[in-house]
Amino acid sequence: MTALDTPRKVRKTPRNVPEALIYEIMDGKPVYYKGYREVLSGNKKITEIMGSSSLQALIVFYLTVFIGKFIDEDTYTVLTSEAGLHIDHKNNLANDIAIFEQSVLTPDKISRKYANVPPTIVFEIDIDADVEDMTETGYIYKKTQKLLTFGVQKVFWILTEAQVVMVATAERIETFDWNRDIELMHDQSFNVGAYLTKKGVILS
Template sequence: MTALDTPRKIRKAPKKVPENLIYEIMDGKPVYYKGYRQVLSGEKSIVEIMGSSSLQALIVFYLSAFIGKFIDEEMYTVLINEAGLHIDHKNNLANDIAIFEQTVLTPDKISRKYASVPPKIALEIDIDADVESMTETGYIYKKTQKMLDFGTQKVFWILTEAQVVMIATPERIETLHWNQEIELMEDNKFNIGAYLSKKGVIVN
């Protein structure tokens, strides 16, 4: 996790940033998509910074397919694709994969708006936010704590550069290499490293 703590020179955000470049809202302040400054300068398009890398997309597919093999849809609802989560009027977050208990995310709460109840489990693959105002580790811990305080039981961070999985619960936080068998829920375990090896994918 050391590489994530590298201090960055903080630059002030431009005064006017289009709303479609806002990734999340934390403590009433916008958190922009990583690379938004390059969009404002004309170096990149919005599509370029919002799209996932092929590695991220493959991991999301693997985890989604893995969950689909055991999940009881009468008990749980799974949301993917940066599902929005409305914690309160100052905090709107996004989850790559979120598993909700159906008794919590009841059918009447499924709408065109963000979910306003906590997922039981949330999975994040890398950081899609611009975190120049804090370290990447600071962003991870801040977002994770907000999720746990809201009622999420377990938050996973899959970090492709470090090739680790961080698992956070209200009681503890641990970081494991992604080659290990890691329990997601109800004794169902995933292994990202083994899956990538099976696909012939080498991550340098």
């Protein structure tokens, strides 16, 4: 059993949790930001739990720049920064990076609201949600399945503690060491481990 599979002791959710602490809505229930209880107890400020770690931010930067070097902007639109995705009235999810076909996310669908059409590809870097009522693995698989059912073709999970990349499609789910080349699309491959090594980042 890995750390991701270790069941957590479920604690009763406090009443009157501010809406600002909601990370996602899944199956009609709020999923709060990891660390929201510390905010409620006064031990942390909201801004302390909403920001990405420097490692997460660096990986998002790497992927965004990498995608930007080959993506055809006449064909695709790339959204970042926890882009909201409205699947249905019970599910509003957040994505670190979402690549949409422009024929699907047409200009008239760009608004101040969440996107309500499926991206082609989604990237998630670590888990920013407090997953009290399930294991972290359970959360990953549940969210992944919702994305795939909605129409996403490929979901990437980059897990920094395990240093792996999980690649999910409707046909299979595979997990790879992040030091190998992993195909993204159009014969373009990324390598998180190689990039971090190039930047001189050493992780324990």
